[in-house]
Amino acid sequence: MSEASRPADGAAIPAAQPPALLSVQRRGGEVVVAAALACAGAAMLRGALDLEFGTLALPAAGFVPALAGAGLLVSSLVSLATAWRSVGPAAEAPVRLVDRTTGCVLLLLFALAAAFEALGAPITLGLFILAMLRLLSPLRLHVAAALAAAIAGTLWLFFARLLEAPLPTGPF
Amino acid sequence: MDAYQQLLAGFGTALTPANLGYCLLGCLWGTVVGILPGLGPLAGMTLLLPLTFGMDATSAIIMLAGIFYGAMYGGSTTSILVRIPGEAASVMTCLDGHEMARQGRAGHALTVAALGSFVGGTVSILILMLLAPPLAEAMLAIDPAAEAVVILLGLGVVTLVSPTSFAKTLTMLSAGLFLSTVGFDKLTGVPRFTFGSLELSDGLDFVALAIGLFGVSEILLSLERMTTLKPIHPRLREMFPNGATLRQAAPAIARGSIIGSAFGIIPGVSHVVSTFVAYAVEKRLARDPSRFGQGAIEGVAGPETANNATTGTAMIPLLVLGVPSIPATAILLSALMIHGIQPGPMLLVERADVFWGFVASMYVGNAILLLLNVPLVGLFVSLLRIPYFALAPVIISICVIGVYSVSASGFDVWVMMAAGLVGYLLRKFDYDMAPLLLALVLGDRLEESFRRALMMSAGDWGAFISGPALWILLAIGGVLLLLQVAAWSVGYNRRVARAAMEEDG
Numbered sequence: 001m002s003e004a005s006r007p008a009d010g011a012a013i014p015a016a017q018p019p020a021l022l023s024v025q026r027r028g029g030e031v032v033v034a035a036a037l038a039c040a041g042a043a044m045l046r047g048a049l050d051l052e053f054g055t056l057a058l059p060a061a062g063f064v065p066a067l068a069g070a071g072l073l074v075s076s077l078v079s080l081a082t083a084w085r086s087v088g089p090a091a092e093a094p095v096r097l098v099d100r101t102t103g104c105v106l107l108l109l110f111a112l113a114a115a116f117e118a119l120g121a122p123i124t125l126g127l128f129i130l131a132m133l134r135l136l137s138p139l140r141l142h143v144a145a146a147l148a149a150a151i152a153g154t155l156w157l158f159f160a161r162l163l164e165a166p167l168p169t170g171p172f
Numbered sequence: 173m174d175a176y177q178q179l180l181a182g183f184g185t186a187l188t189p190a191n192l193g194y195c196l197l198g199c200l201w202g203t204v205v206g207i208l209p210g211l212g213p214l215a216g217m218t219l220l221l222p223l224t225f226g227m228d229a230t231s232a233i234i235m236l237a238g239i240f241y242g243a244m245y246g247g248s249t250t251s252i253l254v255r256i257p258g259e260a261a262s263v264m265t266c267l268d269g270h271e272m273a274r275q276g277r278a279g280h281a282l283t284v285a286a287l288g289s290f291v292g293g294t295v296s297i298l299i300l301m302l303l304a305p306p307l308a309e310a311m312l313a314i315d316p317a318a319e320a321v322v323i324l325l326g327l328g329v330v331t332l333v334s335p336t337s338f339a340k341t342l343t344m345l346s347a348g349l350f351l352s353t354v355g356f357d358k359l360t361g362v363p364r365f366t367f368g369s370l371e372l373s374d375g376l377d378f379v380a381l382a383i384g385l386f387g388v389s390e391i392l393l394s395l396e397r398m399t400t401l402k403p404i405h406p407r408l409r410e411m412f413p414n415g416a417t418l419r420q421a422a423p424a425i426a427r428g429s430i431i432g433s434a435f436g437i438i439p440g441v442s443h444v445v446s447t448f449v450a451y452a453v454e455k456r457l458a459r460d461p462s463r464f465g466q467g468a469i470e471g472v473a474g475p476e477t478a479n480n481a482t483t484g485t486a487m488i489p490l491l492v493l494g495v496p497s498i499p500a501t502a503i504l505l506s507a508l509m510i511h512g513i514q515p516g517p518m519l520l521v522e523r524a525d526v527f528w529g530f531v532a533s534m535y536v537g538n539a540i541l542l543l544l545n546v547p548l549v550g551l552f553v554s555l556l557r558i559p560y561f562a563l564a565p566v567i568i569s570i571c572v573i574g575v576y577s578v579s580a581s582g583f584d585v586w587v588m589m590a591a592g593l594v595g596y597l598l599r600k601f602d603y604d605m606a607p608l609l610l611a612l613v614l615g616d617r618l619e620e621s622f623r624r625a626l627m628m629s630a631g632d633w634g635a636f637i638s639g640p641a642l643w644i645l646l647a648i649g650g651v652l653l654l655l656q657v658a659a660w661s662v663g664y665n666r667r668v669a670r671a672a673m674e675e676d677g
Contacts, residue, residue, distance in 0.1 A: 060360065112589075121576075151566055
């Protein structure tokens with residue numbers, strides 16, 4: 001990079017974004033999210049009505065959940081209607097939902113949750129950090145592996161040994 | 173024992189080597205999360221919350237509060253040096269702070285910001301110290317009906333001032349309220365929404381939900397906006413402003429202290445609002461308003477002071493009423509409850525040691541931050557060069573370790589991941605997580621006090637609008653609402669707030 005094209009101090013240079021795997025129009029996305037929340041509200045209200053509601057003077061266990069479920073349902077329907085009627089460039093702007101990096105990180109997060117107790121904290125965290133470093137950084141495999149082992153080892157020593165946090169050890 | 177002696181005893185607690193160490197750790201971590209764009213006080217506190225489980229309550233709150241006001245200090249560094257607010261309350265500092273840095277006066281801006289933060293923080297701790305004991309005494313007579321009204325007022329004001337639409341805020345509030353009802357009903361013992369699961373019988377774990385909604389979702393969002401920062405590096409000898417600069421900044425620091433302290437008590441986004449108001453006031457009072465945006469020192473001193481002056485008074489609703497006014501104090505509430513301490517008027521009676529130890533630690537923490545921030549600014553600036561690819565896996569690993577260690581339950585790790593995914597999707601469409609968190613943490617108390625009040629009054633709803641205590645509370649609520657409306661009319665609007673919120677951690 002030449003001196004002239006090098007960014008000056010005080011600058012923030014955004015990294016190139018990978019292409020989006022899932023991108024939606026803001027209006028459509030808002031409608032889907034509000035509809036999902038309304039469904040959740042309806043399910044909560046339905047579940048709350050199975051509990052004893054009591055009376056207005058003496059509310060029972062189902063009273064507050066029913067109110068909360070109804071609140072969620074009604075407010076989500078209002079959001080849905082607002083999104084449905086929205087027009088203009090803001091409503092049509094694309095919203096990047098998942099790109100390759102975010103998608104892979106999400107998969108790694110759920111794999112981490114699934115393996116954490118079975119494989120134990122040191123191994124799972126080591127593998128997770130290695131996978132994240134390979135995904136996000138330009139580091140070579142052996143450098144990333146060494147760094148992952150060092151980070152996972154330090155975390156294990158600090159939390160499990162020093163702070164005596166009850167972490168799973170796995171099969172070993 | 174009078175207040176003076178209790179404060180001295182508090183200093184005795186705060187100055188023990190262990191508590192001093194926790195205060196220093198909290199301040200350092202707070203400064204780091206304040207400096208790093210994308211991580212704010214909330215994410216910083218939730219990430220280290222699990223570390224506090226092995227500590228006693230005083231040490232835990234000392235460390236977490238250190239993170240809170242440390243982040244307020246740190247946020248200004250990124251604003252001034254790279255024009256990216258480290259956290260939402262530093263948005264206004266970008267305008268004149270970065271302009272000063274471009275003119276070669278970065279050191280002056282940083283030092284004035286640190287001095288203002290110190291003065292603002294100290295003034296607000298003084299107000300906390302003076303107001304909390306008499307208020308707590310007055311609130312001792314509070315009954316379940318009054319408690320329900322106070323909590324409802326808090327949640328109501330949060331709903332009104334949230335930067336997102338009213339419907340979306342109400343959605344989040346309802347969701348939080350609903351999630352707080354999962355588990356056994358405290359009054360009747362009836363299981364609610366447990367689906368026969370043992371893990372759900374005690375309710376959803378607050379720590380797992382908070383870390384998922386704020387921490388994990390923030391990391392996912394940050395991965396999409398990774399940037400390489402090239403901060404301006406001020407030299408140590410450039411850090412000391414001359415007399416003229418200090419004379420210009422002093423009145424702005426005084427006004428910022430008053431504005432921030434007043435706004436700290438208001439539920440909602442008080443620290444963000446106070447910076448906008450402080451900036452607007454400085455610009456309005458200036459002889460030459462055109463200097464603002466061109467590197468006016470008052471544009472840095474006012475907002476930065478106000479921002480830190482909210483931290484002490486924001487503790488008043490938490491410690492006196494047990495009602496957090498902002499998400500950061502909700503994390504403090506949860507930490508205290510984990511240690512078996514219920515904040516509220518009885519805190520000063522039953523656990524005065526915790527209260528005064530905490531107040532004293534805030535004085536100590538403010539001094540630590542002033543001493544750290546000026547000489548170590550070069551080191552903190554270097555943090556901005558740490559690539560996010562190295563930070564993200566470490567932060568996620570700490571989240572997992574923390575959530576798992578609460579109750580050695582893999583289920584909670586799943587809850588955290590699911591909350592992270594849901595939070596990520598909702599934040600993409602401008603749903604604010606703060607009302608959900610506040611409703612979640614206050615929901616069970618609201619329900620309990622509401623139902624108890626009706627039981628005690630034999631079903632008379634008039635209990636909620638009768639009695640002198642309730643009228644006082646309603647009056648306070650009215651005043652708070654008026655102040656908030658005034659803030660919005662002076663210099664705060666939803667569009668700017670939303671932009672600020674996007675920067676918030």
